[in-house]
Amino acid sequence: MPLAYVATYVVLIGPSELWQLLARPRIVELLRNTITLAVACMAATAVLGVALGLLVERTDLPGRRLWHGLLVAPLAVPAFVNGYAWVSLDRSVHGFAGAFVVVTLSYYPLVYLPVVAMLRRLDPALEESAWSLGHSRARTFRTVVLPQLRPALLGGALLVGLHLLAEFGALSLLRFPTFTTAIYDQYGSTFNGAAATAMAGVLVLLCLVLLMGELRLRGDRRYARIGRGAARGATPLALGRWRWPLLGAVGAVVALAVGVPAFSLLRWLVAGTSTEFPLAELGAALGSTVVLALTGAVVTTLAAVPVVWLAVRHRGWASTVIERSTYVANALPGIVVGLALVVASLRLVPVVYQTAGLLVAAYAILFLPRAVVTVRAGLEQAPVVLDDVAHSLGSGPLETARRVTLPLIAPSLGAGAALVFLAISTELTATLMLSPIGTRTLATEFWSASSELRYGAAAPYALLLVLVSIPATVLLMRMDTPAAERLPA
Amino acid sequence: MSSLTLTGVTKSFADTRAVDDVTLHVPHGSFTTVLGPSGCGKTTLLRLIAGFLVPESGSIAFGDHVVCGDGVRPVPPQTRRVGYVPQEGALFPHLDVAANIAFGLPREARGTQSGDRVAEMLDLVELPADFRSRRPDELSGGQQQRVALARSLAPQPAVVLLDEPFSSLDAGLRGSTARAVRRALEVTHTTAVLVTHDQNEALSLADQVAVMRGGRLVQSATPSEVYLSPSDPQVAAFVGRAVVLPGIATAAHATCALGQVVLTEPSDGPVSLMIRPEQVYVDLAHPEGERAGVRGTVEEVSYYGHDCAVQVRLADGTAVLSRMSGVLHPAAGDTVHLRVTGLVRAYRPAEAP
Numbered sequence: 142m143p144l145a146y147v148a149t150y151v152v153l154i155g156p157s158e159l160w161q162l163l164a165r166p167r168i169v170e171l172l173r174n175t176i177t178l179a180v181a182c183m184a185a186t187a188v189l190g191v192a193l194g195l196l197v198e199r200t201d202l203p204g205r206r207l208w209h210g211l212l213v214a215p216l217a218v219p220a221f222v223n224g225y226a227w228v229s230l231d232r233s234v235h236g237f238a239g240a241f242v243v244v245t246l247s248y249y250p251l252v253y254l255p256v257v258a259m260l261r262r263l264d265p266a267l268e269e270s271a272w273s274l275g276h277s278r279a280r281t282f283r284t285v286v287l288p289q290l291r292p293a294l295l296g297g298a299l300l301v302g303l304h305l306l307a308e309f310g311a312l313s314l315l316r317f318p319t320f321t322t323a324i325y326d327q328y329g330s331t332f333n334g335a336a337a338t339a340m341a342g343v344l345v346l347l348c349l350v351l352l353m354g355e356l357r358l359r360g361d362r363r364y365a366r367i368g369r370g371a372a373r374g375a376t377p378l379a380l381g382r383w384r385w386p387l388l389g390a391v392g393a394v395v396a397l398a399v400g401v402p403a404f405s406l407l408r409w410l411v412a413g414t415s416t417e418f419p420l421a422e423l424g425a426a427l428g429s430t431v432v433l434a435l436t437g438a439v440v441t442t443l444a445a446v447p448v449v450w451l452a453v454r455h456r457g458w459a460s461t462v463i464e465r466s467t468y469v470a471n472a473l474p475g476i477v478v479g480l481a482l483v484v485a486s487l488r489l490v491p492v493v494y495q496t497a498g499l500l501v502a503a504y505a506i507l508f509l510p511r512a513v514v515t516v517r518a519g520l521e522q523a524p525v526v527l528d529d530v531a532h533s534l535g536s537g538p539l540e541t542a543r544r545v546t547l548p549l550i551a552p553s554l555g556a557g558a559a560l561v562f563l564a565i566s567t568e569l570t571a572t573l574m575l576s577p578i579g580t581r582t583l584a585t586e587f588w589s590a591s592s593e594l595r596y597g598a599a600a601p602y603a604l605l606l607v608l609v610s611i612p613a614t615v616l617l618m619r620m621d622t623p624a625a626e627r628l629p630a
Numbered sequence: 631m632s633s634l635t636l637t638g639v640t641k642s643f644a645d646t647r648a649v650d651d652v653t654l655h656v657p658h659g660s661f662t663t664v665l666g667p668s669g670c671g672k673t674t675l676l677r678l679i680a681g682f683l684v685p686e687s688g689s690i691a692f693g694d695h696v697v698c699g700d701g702v703r704p705v706p707p708q709t710r711r712v713g714y715v716p717q718e719g720a721l722f723p724h725l726d727v728a729a730n731i732a733f734g735l736p737r738e739a740r741g742t743q744s745g746d747r748v749a750e751m752l753d754l755v756e757l758p759a760d761f762r763s764r765r766p767d768e769l770s771g772g773q774q775q776r777v778a779l780a781r782s783l784a785p786q787p788a789v790v791l792l793d794e795p796f797s798s799l800d801a802g803l804r805g806s807t808a809r810a811v812r813r814a815l816e817v818t819h820t821t822a823v824l825v826t827h828d829q830n831e832a833l834s835l836a837d838q839v840a841v842m843r844g845g846r847l848v849q850s851a852t853p854s855e856v857y858l859s860p861s862d863p864q865v866a867a868f869v870g871r872a873v874v875l876p877g878i879a880t881a882a883h884a885t886c887a888l889g890q891v892v893l894t895e896p897s898d899g900p901v902s903l904m905i906r907p908e909q910v911y912v913d914l915a916h917p918e919g920e921r922a923g924v925r926g927t928v929e930e931v932s933y934y935g936h937d938c939a940v941q942v943r944l945a946d947g948t949a950v951l952s953r954m955s956g957v958l959h960p961a962a963g964d965t966v967h968l969r970v971t972g973l974v975r976a977y978r979p980a981e982a983p
Contacts, residue, residue: 529682532708
């Protein structure tokens with residue numbers, strides 16, 4: 142639907158007007174900013190993700206388990222909270238350099254996690270075979286390990302790109318304009334629908350390019366283990382005299398990615414001049430966040446069930462198209478979905494504009510892929526043969542659904558709903574655009590305080606946002622890569 | 631329990647005829663194995679009996695009760711009273727052993743009173759009573775298969791169907807699990823059909839072996855009959871190893887590269903002779919006279935401990951395989967004398983491929 146809106150709009154306004162809207166120096170600057178930042182951050186997160194993954198998984202670095210937990214921790218800090226932490230600590234953090242540092246530190250776990258998961262699944266026998274054929278460690282890494290890591294590495298980097306294209310809060314705080322921040326500014330300040338939508342069209346195109354890349358990679362992904370038998374862990378590489386310098390480097394990444402936001406947040410909580418703890422307001426924001434997130438989670442998970450059922454049990458081109466189209470939505474920035482729903486509701490059904498229902502619909506569009514991935518994993522654990530056995534034991538279709546299928550997919554329904562719940566709790570962009578007047582969520586309250594430079598007032602909300610994100614991070618760490626690779630945009 | 635009768639059962643998928651005009655009778659309380667290579671239609675046959683698939687033509691009856699065909703509306707699987715044991719057991723992962731076994735019992739028997747039946751079934755499949763509270767992932771593959779059998783037997787089905795139930799087990803476990811399953815089926819006088827591609831399993835477990843090829847049933851007989859008197863040379867080659875030699879038959883005898891052999895049935899003219907390797911006797915001494923046999927040179931010896939397979943090349947270039955005791959055997963390059971013991975099956979050219 143959001144895609145159809147943007148496409149229809151672009152067709153309707155015609156090529157000449159579209160050219161007028163887009164062929165402006167400002168647009169060229171935005172395009173340059175967006176692409177430069179995306180490329181730089183994708184490269185940096187790829188290098189950082191692989192290096193950290195190898196250090197933690199394949200060497201004798203002291204305290205590897207602890208480092209792993211700390212290196213994933215940035216996922217629990219929404220990027221806009223991280224941006225706030227840096228900006229509020231040091232005003233000089235802004236522009237390209239600031240955006241590059243903050244975004245890289247926020248998003249490198251998107252590469253690190255799948256790389257680590259892939260390293261764990263890699264059969265060490267492959268490397269041992271290469272060594273036995275006379276390859277050195279370095280050559281084995283280049284010719285055997287790296288090609289196997291490629292899907293995880295590129296998939297992760299592309300996700301960083303998609304997240305970055307959708308990022309509004311952090312880049313707005315860091316005063317680095319990209320398409321997403323510009324669309325919001327256009328929408329907020331001038332309510333210039335035409336310009337905003339034309340830019341949204343360019344943003345969607347950029348996202349689709351990345352999505353195509355991701356789908357292509359997903360298609361030829363191979364299983365890392367061949368054959369049966371117990372998997373063994375790889376023998377860790379002894380770092381020798383590099384041990385302490387490398388430990389220092391990992392420590393530095395953790396200090397910057399986790400230490401800085403933690404320190405900044407604590408400082409504002411304890412010492413901020415504008416810091417206050419208006420319990421009633423905090424409670425109200427938390428309450429409305431929970432209600433919205435709960436409703437959104439239930440609606441989204443229920444919507445995922447038929448999609449998954451068709452895709453798993455009745456495979457065919459139609460069910461594949463339906464399932465894939467939800468993934469396209471995953472690549473759409475919240476701002477595009479928000480904008481599409483604002484315009485579509487105003488034109489078609491004005492009565493739903495600025496209602497909680499419309500906001501929940503936006504959440505469902507944005508987060509359906511996550512529910513689909515999780516519920517799908519559950520339904521695949523309930524193979525059709527179990528239905529056959531239940532039928533042979535006298536259970537009809539309804540009884541089989543009640544006694545076999547539902548109990549088996551219940552945990553994944555729960556996990557899917559939990560993931561969506563937590564994603565909605567920290568969603569900023571669509572919430573800012575669509576929330577009904579007077580509705581205050583943790584994210585909108587945080588935003589109104591921090592964008593007015595009342596950093597202390599924003600701190601309690603930031604803390605609550607981080608606390609709400611922690612369970613999702615733990616859940617994602619425990620799940621296998623496919624879900625971990627599908628973090629929210 | 632009841633007998634099972636299939637009459638002219640046919641089932642196609644797109645252009646492929648998976649099951650082609652199969653007629654088979656499984657007597658009450660007996661055990662039939664359906665043996666055939668992968669893709670021969672044996673699993674489809676099992677799914678037709680279970681009611682997961684409906685045949686295009688033909689009928690299936692449990693005793694006198696026709697469950698499909700003959701103008702009868704197909705009885706759905708849940709009311710057919712079949713016990714189904716798929717590959718790898720397919721235990722319900724969210725239920726413990728007791729709840730798995732009690733799954734098919736009537737609702738009132740499923741609760742507290744299910745205890746006796748569960749204990750009885752665990753005992754039947756030779757598992758300790760304290761396994762009742764274990765979860766499927768705490769069981770080995772063989773234990774899972776025994777629980778799956780107990781689950782299928784608990785509601786006292788008319789027929790039990792086993793779909794390659796031991797194929798995922800390793801060799802040692804396969805034998806012991808198969809024997810336990812056989813004993814449980816015997817004790818309960820259950821009519822059972824097991825499909826497999828493993829000839830050892832098929833021959834050692836069954837009262838009757840039904841051999842399938844390309845969707846058709848090519849022979850159904852006792853295990854020894856299938857082994858010693860296969861319906862055609864292809865069945866002979868599929869069920870065990872076979873030496874097939876051309877020969878000339880004259881009444882009860884035939885002459886071939888291994889000399890004169892005695893036939894199971896009289897024949898005349900050119901024939902193909904099917905000789906099992908264990909019928910080829912390898913004489914390490916060098917006898918003379920009538921017992922001299924045919925001279926040959928040992929090319930290869932595959933030693934298995936309990937026995938060994940000896941490949942011998944005859945003077946006329948014919949290769950012959952012999953299976954003999956592993957205690958005393960020749961070495962490659964030795965000269966040996968071969969002769970055929972027991973009766974030999976002859977096929978007229980029309981029967982041979």
